[in-house]
Amino acid sequence: EAIGALAGYDEAGGGKGYRPVDHSAAIDKSGTALANALRGHWLPKVTAGWFFRAESFYSVARYLDQAALDSGGAPPDFLSWSHGEGFIRFFEERCRRQGIYILDEPESALSPTRQIELLKLLGRMDQSGTAQVIMATHSPLLMACPGARLFRISRFGLDLVDFRDTDHFRMMRDFCGDPDGFLAEALYEDEA
Numbered sequence: 001e002a003i004g005a006l007a008g009y010d011e012a013g014g015g016k017g018y019r020p021v022d023h024s025a026a027i028d029k030s031g032t033a034l035a036n037a038l039r040g041h042w043l044p045k046v047t048a049g050w051f052f053r054a055e056s057f058y059s060v061a062r063y064l065d066q067a068a069l070d071s072g073g074a075p076p077d078f079l080s081w082s083h084g085e086g087f088i089r090f091f092e093e094r095c096r097r098q099g100i101y102i103l104d105e106p107e108s109a110l111s112p113t114r115q116i117e118l119l120k121l122l123g124r125m126d127q128s129g130t131a132q133v134i135m136a137t138h139s140p141l142l143m144a145c146p147g148a149r150l151f152r153i154s155r156f157g158l159d160l161v162d163f164r165d166t167d168h169f170r171m172m173r174d175f176c177g178d179p180d181g182f183l184a185e186a187l188y189e190d191e192a
């Protein structure tokens with residue numbers, strides 16, 4: 001949220017000038033507060049792109065539908081698809097242009113197959129040379145994006161890390177290597 005706010009996007013997500021969510025009842029506005037402590041080093045100034053937040057996808061999608069109808073256009077209608085398909089259609093439609101794209105946990109509605117589709121889109125964005133992507137993810141598949149630099153955030157700061165050295169990757173590797181043994185240990189470790 002802080003990087004999105006620093007780039008000039010609404011903390012709830014969206015593009016420049018979008019305000020799809022009513023913040024009057026918001027309890028936590030820590031993203032904007034943290035943004036005040038950060039300094040962006042991107043040039044030129046961010047003028048295009050998108051801040052995607054999985055939590056506010058439905059609000060943003062409804063906002064985009066209404067904005068299209070208000071201007072006499074056809075709504076993008078991302079919500080008539082399954083959750084994951086709606087996400088993918090959204091990414092394909094919104095992430096084709098030059099800009100900075102901030103993706104906050106895009107995997108939340110994506111099956112592994114759809115995560116591969118997102119990786120393909122990220123590859124096309126990288127090849128275009130006109131887009132930069134900053135992504136927060138817990139998905140080992142997305143962490144393994146070819147050419148990406150992965151940073152782990154801890155109480156000590158940011159550390160550059162290989163995806164194979166993350167807890168998320170190791171857990172999935174251990175599960176895939178021995179699902180029964182992994183679950184037996186994980187589910188009953190507190191009972192021993």
